[in-house]
Amino acid sequence: MVKEISTHTIWELLKTIPDPEIPAISIVDLGIVRKVYFEETTLYITVTPTYSGCPAMSFMKDEIIRHLELQGITNCQINTSLAPAWTTDWMSDEVKTKLKEAGIAPPSAEINCPQCDSKKVQVVSEFGSTACKALYKCLDCLEPFHHFKPI
Ligand SMILES: [Zn+2]
Structure with a gap:
């Protein structure tokens, strides 16, 4: 069967x-x-x-x-x-788009706010809700967001 x-x-x-x-x-x-x-x-x-x-x-x-x-x-x-x-390289660009739509900054060296694309972001905590994600805050729209850490 x-x-x-x-x-x-x-x-x-x-x-x-x-x-x-x-x-x-x-x-x-x-x-x-x-x-x-x-x-x-x-x-x-x-x-x-x-x-x-x-x-x-x-x-x-x-x-x-x-x-x-x-x-x-x-x-x-x-x-x-x-x-x-x-490695986070195994994630496709399509997946990175999905992450962004879910309000999570995809793994990359340059971190942009997933809400407004601002580069003015500040790390709040290296360990967010899980070990794989860091908590950031956007200094433009003031929204907190998670960044999927690249490895
Ligand atoms: Zn923002």
Whole structure:
């Protein structure tokens, strides 16, 4: 039964799983899903965690398993690959646009306010709501926003 499901279908399914920390983007957008393949009747998914020790990682694995089970796919093996290390370069420009629309400054050396594009921004805290994001404040529109730290 599992063999009738293509890896393309699996990728499409994974694209519907939101990142627990930034629901505007999916775990595929985030770039953590590296490989999807079948061996015999087992589905293998290779994921690379974003920041080491990111507490969201085990939650994401559980989410993947839960979504697959809803489709009747129970023989799934999730492997974690640490090399090459995840980098924000794996995010596409499309994803960076989605982040900006969600009010989060995308990872880049130059930080602009996602609301008004002002370059006059000030860091409030290097550690925002999560370790991956820093809290900034725009000195023009005075809106606080998160910056996804580039790594
Ligand atoms: Zn602004």
